[in-house]
Amino acid sequence: xxxxxxxxxxxxxxxxxxxxxxxxxxxxxxxxxxxxxxxxxxxxxxxxxxxxxxxxxxxxxxxxxxxxxxxxxxxxxxxxxxxxxxxxxxxxxxxxxxxxxxxxxxxxxxxxxxxxxxxxxxxxxxxxxx
Numbered sequence: 001x002x003x004x005x006x007x008x009x010x011x012x013x014x015x016x017x018x019x020x021x022x023x024x025x026x027x028x029x030x031x032x033x034x035x036x037x038x039x040x041x042x043x044x045x046x047x048x049x050x051x052x053x054x055x056x057x058x059x060x061x062x063x064x065x066x067x068x069x070x071x072x073x074x075x076x077x078x079x080x081x082x083x084x085x086x087x088x089x090x091x092x093x094x095x096x097x098x099x100x101x102x103x104x105x106x107x108x109x110x111x112x113x114x115x116x117x118x119x120x121x122x123x124x125x126x127x128x129x130x
Contacts, residue, residue: 004060007115008053014111015046022104037089037097041104044085048078049108 019042026035055073062069082105089101 004057008057011049011053011108011111011115012046014115015042015049015108018042018107018111019046033095034097034100036095037100038104038107040085040089040096041101042107043104044081045105045108047081049112051078 019039022035022039022042026032026039029035051074055071059069059073085101085105089096089098
């Protein structure tokens with residue numbers, strides 16, 4: 001369970017760093033519409049990441065305690081959040097670049113993929129060093 005907590009913490013930390021960079025980009029660059037789109041999508045992506053991690057933890061604890069498993073991993077909630085984000089981006093096109101919103105929505109998956117790749121690379125270098 002410790003390893004899962006460290007993975008969750010690391011992924012959330014990277015998402016918060018990304019959000020901070022996007023806020024700075026929206027505030028201090030002439031491409032504020034693009035950065036605002038990335039920020040909107042990334043905020044929803046961060047919410048979806050948190051929801052997925054929370055539901056995964058609850059599911060894991062239920063299985064470990066041999067309790068019956070109720071519900072899923074919140075797929076409908078995550079899809080609803082994405083649909084709402086897309087509607088917001090379409091309604092306020094003058095503020096949010098639509099493609100940037102879509103890229104922002106998948107940012108948590110990019111973070112998770114990079115985290116896995118980094119851990120695999122670090123694992124290989126630790127094995128060859130022993």
